[in-house]
Amino acid sequence: MAHGYNVVLLALNHVEIVVAGDLSSRYCPRSKGAFLLRVLVVAAMVFGAALMLFFAANRGRKQSARRAQLLILAVALLLLAIGGTALVLFGLSGCSGTAAEGLIWNWP
Amino acid sequence: MNQLWSLGARYCLRQHAHAFIWFWCLVLAFGAAAAIERRRGRNFGAALFALLALLSAALGLIVLFACAAQAPYSMGLGTPLISATQLTRITCLGQSASTSAYLWTIATVGCGIALGLVSGSRRNATSAAAHIFSYAGAALLLLLAGVAGLVWFFDFSWCTSRRLF
Numbered sequence: 001m002a003h004g005y006n007v008v009l010l011a012l013n014h015v016e017i018v019v020a021g022d023l024s025s026r027y028c029p030r031s032k033g034a035f036l037l038r039v040l041v042v043a044a045m046v047f048g049a050a051l052m053l054f055f056a057a058n059r060g061r062k063q064s065a066r067r068a069q070l071l072i073l074a075v076a077l078l079l080l081a082i083g084g085t086a087l088v089l090f091g092l093s094g095c096s097g098t099a100a101e102g103l104i105w106n107w108p
Numbered sequence: 109m110n111q112l113w114s115l116g117a118r119y120c121l122r123q124h125a126h127a128f129i130w131f132w133c134l135v136l137a138f139g140a141a142a143a144i145e146r147r148r149g150r151n152f153g154a155a156l157f158a159l160l161a162l163l164s165a166a167l168g169l170i171v172l173f174a175c176a177a178q179a180p181y182s183m184g185l186g187t188p189l190i191s192a193t194q195l196t197r198i199t200c201l202g203q204s205a206s207t208s209a210y211l212w213t214i215a216t217v218g219c220g221i222a223l224g225l226v227s228g229s230r231r232n233a234t235s236a237a238a239h240i241f242s243y244a245g246a247a248l249l250l251l252l253a254g255v256a257g258l259v260w261f262f263d264f265s266w267c268t269s270r271r272l273f
Binding site: 015016018019020022023024026027028065068069072073075076079080083084087088090091092093094095105107 | 123
Protein backbone atom coordinates (compact mmCIF):
# COMPACT_ATOMS: atom_id res chain seq x y z
CA MET A 1 0.00 0.00 0.00
CA ALA A 2 2.77 2.38 1.01
CA HIS A 3 4.71 1.45 -2.12
CA GLY A 4 1.70 2.29 -4.34
CA TYR A 5 1.31 5.63 -2.55
CA ASN A 6 4.97 6.44 -3.21
CA VAL A 7 4.56 5.54 -6.89
CA VAL A 8 1.58 7.92 -7.17
CA LEU A 9 3.56 10.69 -5.42
CA LEU A 10 6.53 10.15 -7.73
CA ALA A 11 4.27 10.26 -10.79
CA LEU A 12 2.63 13.48 -9.57
CA ASN A 13 6.01 15.00 -8.87
CA HIS A 14 7.16 14.05 -12.35
CA VAL A 15 4.07 15.67 -13.91
CA GLU A 16 4.65 18.84 -11.86
CA ILE A 17 8.25 19.01 -13.05
CA VAL A 18 7.16 18.66 -16.69
CA VAL A 19 4.45 21.32 -16.25
CA ALA A 20 6.93 23.67 -14.53
CA GLY A 21 9.31 23.16 -17.46
CA ASP A 22 6.55 24.04 -19.92
CA LEU A 23 5.58 27.14 -17.94
CA SER A 24 9.22 28.25 -17.86
CA SER A 25 9.87 27.88 -21.58
CA ARG A 26 6.72 29.09 -23.38
CA TYR A 27 6.48 32.71 -24.55
CA CYS A 28 10.12 33.31 -23.63
CA PRO A 29 12.43 35.42 -25.84
CA ARG A 30 15.13 33.75 -27.94
CA SER A 31 17.72 36.19 -26.63
CA LYS A 32 17.15 37.75 -23.22
CA GLY A 33 19.82 40.40 -23.88
CA ALA A 34 18.23 41.75 -27.08
CA PHE A 35 14.80 41.57 -25.48
CA LEU A 36 15.91 43.50 -22.39
CA LEU A 37 17.57 46.12 -24.58
CA ARG A 38 14.31 46.71 -26.50
CA VAL A 39 12.30 46.91 -23.28
CA LEU A 40 14.74 49.37 -21.73
CA VAL A 41 14.70 51.54 -24.90
CA VAL A 42 10.89 51.74 -24.77
CA ALA A 43 10.98 52.49 -21.02
CA ALA A 44 13.60 55.19 -21.59
CA MET A 45 11.43 56.82 -24.28
CA VAL A 46 8.43 56.95 -21.93
CA PHE A 47 10.68 58.16 -19.11
CA GLY A 48 12.04 60.87 -21.43
CA ALA A 49 8.52 62.00 -22.30
CA ALA A 50 7.74 62.23 -18.56
CA LEU A 51 10.88 64.32 -18.00
CA MET A 52 9.91 66.66 -20.86
CA LEU A 53 6.50 67.15 -19.26
CA PHE A 54 8.19 67.90 -15.92
CA PHE A 55 10.39 70.54 -17.57
CA ALA A 56 7.43 72.00 -19.45
CA ALA A 57 5.47 72.20 -16.19
CA ASN A 58 8.31 73.94 -14.39
CA ARG A 59 8.64 76.57 -17.12
CA GLY A 60 5.10 77.83 -16.57
CA ARG A 61 3.66 79.88 -13.74
CA LYS A 62 3.88 78.19 -10.33
CA GLN A 63 0.18 78.22 -9.49
CA SER A 64 -1.43 77.69 -12.89
CA ALA A 65 -3.91 74.88 -13.55
CA ARG A 66 -2.02 73.90 -16.70
CA ARG A 67 1.13 73.28 -14.66
CA ALA A 68 -0.74 70.97 -12.32
CA GLN A 69 -2.16 69.02 -15.26
CA LEU A 70 1.27 68.65 -16.83
CA LEU A 71 2.71 67.44 -13.52
CA ILE A 72 -0.08 64.88 -13.12
CA LEU A 73 0.51 63.61 -16.68
CA ALA A 74 4.27 63.46 -16.04
CA VAL A 75 3.75 61.38 -12.89
CA ALA A 76 1.36 59.08 -14.79
CA LEU A 77 3.95 58.57 -17.56
CA LEU A 78 6.66 57.93 -14.99
CA LEU A 79 4.50 55.30 -13.30
CA LEU A 80 3.74 53.79 -16.72
CA ALA A 81 7.45 53.42 -17.45
CA ILE A 82 8.18 51.93 -14.01
CA GLY A 83 5.12 49.67 -13.81
CA GLY A 84 5.30 48.46 -17.41
CA THR A 85 8.97 47.59 -17.08
CA ALA A 86 8.34 45.87 -13.74
CA LEU A 87 5.58 43.75 -15.30
CA VAL A 88 7.81 42.76 -18.21
CA LEU A 89 10.75 41.96 -15.94
CA PHE A 90 8.55 39.89 -13.64
CA GLY A 91 7.25 37.92 -16.62
CA LEU A 92 10.78 37.49 -17.95
CA SER A 93 11.99 36.20 -14.57
CA GLY A 94 9.86 33.09 -15.14
CA CYS A 95 11.94 32.05 -18.16
CA SER A 96 14.53 29.51 -17.14
CA GLY A 97 14.49 26.96 -19.94
CA THR A 98 15.11 27.27 -23.65
CA ALA A 99 12.46 29.17 -25.59
CA ALA A 100 9.72 26.96 -27.02
CA GLU A 101 9.67 27.27 -30.82
CA GLY A 102 6.47 28.82 -32.14
CA LEU A 103 5.70 30.46 -28.78
CA ILE A 104 8.37 33.17 -28.71
CA TRP A 105 7.90 36.39 -26.73
CA ASN A 106 8.87 39.24 -29.02
CA TRP A 107 7.44 42.11 -27.02
CA PRO A 108 7.51 45.07 -27.66
CA MET B 109 1.91 23.95 -5.99
CA ASN B 110 2.80 27.50 -4.91
CA GLN B 111 5.82 27.41 -7.17
CA LEU B 112 3.61 26.31 -10.08
CA TRP B 113 1.20 29.15 -9.32
CA SER B 114 4.07 31.64 -9.34
CA LEU B 115 5.40 30.22 -12.62
CA GLY B 116 1.84 30.34 -13.99
CA ALA B 117 1.48 34.03 -13.08
CA ARG B 118 4.70 34.89 -14.89
CA TYR B 119 3.69 32.71 -17.85
CA CYS B 120 0.38 34.60 -18.05
CA LEU B 121 2.15 37.95 -17.88
CA ARG B 122 4.24 36.90 -20.86
CA GLN B 123 1.35 35.37 -22.80
CA HIS B 124 -0.96 38.39 -22.31
CA ALA B 125 1.67 41.09 -21.80
CA HIS B 126 -0.13 43.65 -23.96
CA ALA B 127 -3.41 43.16 -22.12
CA PHE B 128 -1.89 43.57 -18.66
CA ILE B 129 0.15 46.64 -19.66
CA TRP B 130 -3.04 48.00 -21.22
CA PHE B 131 -4.84 47.49 -17.88
CA TRP B 132 -1.99 49.36 -16.17
CA CYS B 133 -2.35 52.21 -18.71
CA LEU B 134 -6.08 52.37 -17.98
CA VAL B 135 -5.50 52.53 -14.21
CA LEU B 136 -3.02 55.37 -14.67
CA ALA B 137 -5.17 57.25 -17.19
CA PHE B 138 -8.25 57.10 -14.96
CA GLY B 139 -6.16 57.97 -11.91
CA ALA B 140 -4.72 61.01 -13.70
CA ALA B 141 -8.20 62.05 -14.86
CA ALA B 142 -9.45 61.73 -11.27
CA ALA B 143 -6.60 63.91 -9.98
CA ILE B 144 -7.23 66.56 -12.65
CA GLU B 145 -10.98 66.60 -11.93
CA ARG B 146 -10.28 66.87 -8.19
CA ARG B 147 -8.06 69.90 -8.77
CA ARG B 148 -10.84 71.51 -10.80
CA GLY B 149 -13.19 71.06 -7.87
CA ARG B 150 -15.41 68.54 -9.65
CA ASN B 151 -15.73 65.95 -6.95
CA PHE B 152 -18.33 63.78 -8.71
CA GLY B 153 -16.15 63.38 -11.80
CA ALA B 154 -13.09 62.74 -9.62
CA ALA B 155 -14.91 60.03 -7.67
CA LEU B 156 -16.18 58.42 -10.87
CA PHE B 157 -12.71 58.32 -12.46
CA ALA B 158 -11.20 57.00 -9.22
CA LEU B 159 -13.84 54.26 -9.20
CA LEU B 160 -13.04 53.40 -12.84
CA ALA B 161 -9.33 53.22 -11.96
CA LEU B 162 -10.06 50.87 -9.06
CA LEU B 163 -12.36 48.71 -11.17
CA SER B 164 -9.75 48.51 -13.95
CA ALA B 165 -7.12 47.39 -11.43
CA ALA B 166 -9.53 44.86 -9.94
CA LEU B 167 -10.44 43.45 -13.36
CA GLY B 168 -6.77 43.16 -14.34
CA LEU B 169 -5.95 41.34 -11.10
CA ILE B 170 -8.94 38.99 -11.45
CA VAL B 171 -7.89 38.08 -14.99
CA LEU B 172 -4.27 37.56 -13.88
CA PHE B 173 -5.28 35.37 -10.92
CA ALA B 174 -7.66 33.33 -13.08
CA CYS B 175 -5.01 32.87 -15.76
CA ALA B 176 -2.36 31.90 -13.20
CA ALA B 177 -4.73 29.46 -11.53
CA GLN B 178 -5.60 27.68 -14.78
CA ALA B 179 -2.14 27.76 -16.38
CA PRO B 180 -0.79 24.52 -14.77
CA TYR B 181 -4.02 22.70 -15.63
CA SER B 182 -3.86 23.86 -19.25
CA MET B 183 -0.43 22.18 -19.41
CA GLY B 184 -1.84 18.83 -18.37
CA LEU B 185 -1.69 18.86 -14.57
CA GLY B 186 -4.53 16.88 -12.99
CA THR B 187 -7.34 18.76 -11.29
CA PRO B 188 -8.18 16.97 -8.04
CA LEU B 189 -8.99 20.11 -6.04
CA ILE B 190 -11.09 22.03 -8.53
CA SER B 191 -14.39 21.18 -10.20
CA ALA B 192 -14.80 21.10 -13.97
CA THR B 193 -17.23 24.04 -13.85
CA GLN B 194 -14.81 26.21 -11.88
CA LEU B 195 -11.94 25.23 -14.14
CA THR B 196 -14.00 26.15 -17.21
CA ARG B 197 -14.82 29.56 -15.73
CA ILE B 198 -11.25 30.46 -14.78
CA THR B 199 -9.97 29.15 -18.13
CA CYS B 200 -12.42 31.40 -19.99
CA LEU B 201 -11.52 34.39 -17.80
CA GLY B 202 -7.79 33.78 -18.12
CA GLN B 203 -7.76 33.18 -21.85
CA SER B 204 -9.85 36.25 -22.68
CA ALA B 205 -7.45 38.77 -21.13
CA SER B 206 -7.08 40.86 -24.31
CA THR B 207 -10.80 40.76 -25.14
CA SER B 208 -11.66 41.78 -21.58
CA ALA B 209 -9.13 44.62 -21.63
CA TYR B 210 -10.31 46.09 -24.94
CA LEU B 211 -14.04 45.71 -24.26
CA TRP B 212 -13.57 47.20 -20.79
CA THR B 213 -11.74 50.12 -22.42
CA ILE B 214 -14.59 50.72 -24.88
CA ALA B 215 -17.17 50.58 -22.09
CA THR B 216 -15.35 52.83 -19.61
CA VAL B 217 -14.00 55.37 -22.09
CA GLY B 218 -17.46 55.55 -23.69
CA CYS B 219 -19.03 56.24 -20.28
CA GLY B 220 -16.34 58.82 -19.44
CA ILE B 221 -16.77 60.74 -22.70
CA ALA B 222 -20.57 60.59 -22.36
CA LEU B 223 -20.30 62.08 -18.88
CA GLY B 224 -17.97 64.79 -20.21
CA LEU B 225 -20.39 65.63 -23.03
CA VAL B 226 -23.35 65.96 -20.67
CA SER B 227 -21.53 68.02 -18.04
CA GLY B 228 -19.87 70.16 -20.73
CA SER B 229 -23.23 70.78 -22.35
CA ARG B 230 -24.79 71.79 -19.04
CA ARG B 231 -21.96 74.20 -18.27
CA ASN B 232 -21.06 75.73 -21.62
CA ALA B 233 -23.52 75.09 -24.43
CA THR B 234 -25.94 77.89 -25.06
CA SER B 235 -27.92 76.85 -28.13
CA ALA B 236 -30.53 74.12 -28.20
CA ALA B 237 -28.76 72.42 -31.10
CA ALA B 238 -25.55 72.09 -29.06
CA HIS B 239 -27.55 70.55 -26.20
CA ILE B 240 -29.24 68.10 -28.57
CA PHE B 241 -25.96 67.04 -30.20
CA SER B 242 -24.27 66.58 -26.83
CA TYR B 243 -27.07 64.50 -25.35
CA ALA B 244 -27.46 62.44 -28.53
CA GLY B 245 -23.71 61.79 -28.59
CA ALA B 246 -23.77 60.81 -24.92
CA ALA B 247 -26.69 58.43 -25.54
CA LEU B 248 -24.85 56.81 -28.47
CA LEU B 249 -21.69 56.40 -26.39
CA LEU B 250 -23.65 54.85 -23.53
CA LEU B 251 -25.24 52.50 -26.05
CA LEU B 252 -21.77 51.57 -27.32
CA ALA B 253 -20.63 50.92 -23.73
CA GLY B 254 -23.68 48.71 -23.16
CA VAL B 255 -22.99 46.78 -26.37
CA ALA B 256 -19.37 46.24 -25.29
CA GLY B 257 -20.60 44.86 -21.95
CA LEU B 258 -23.05 42.55 -23.72
CA VAL B 259 -20.38 41.33 -26.13
CA TRP B 260 -18.11 40.49 -23.18
CA PHE B 261 -20.94 38.67 -21.42
CA PHE B 262 -21.85 36.76 -24.60
CA ASP B 263 -18.21 35.84 -25.24
CA PHE B 264 -17.78 34.57 -21.68
CA SER B 265 -21.07 32.63 -21.76
CA TRP B 266 -20.19 31.14 -25.15
CA CYS B 267 -16.79 30.09 -23.87
CA THR B 268 -18.17 28.48 -20.71
CA SER B 269 -20.89 26.65 -22.62
CA ARG B 270 -18.83 25.02 -25.34
CA ARG B 271 -15.97 23.71 -23.12
CA LEU B 272 -13.61 22.64 -25.87
CA PHE B 273 -10.27 23.17 -24.14
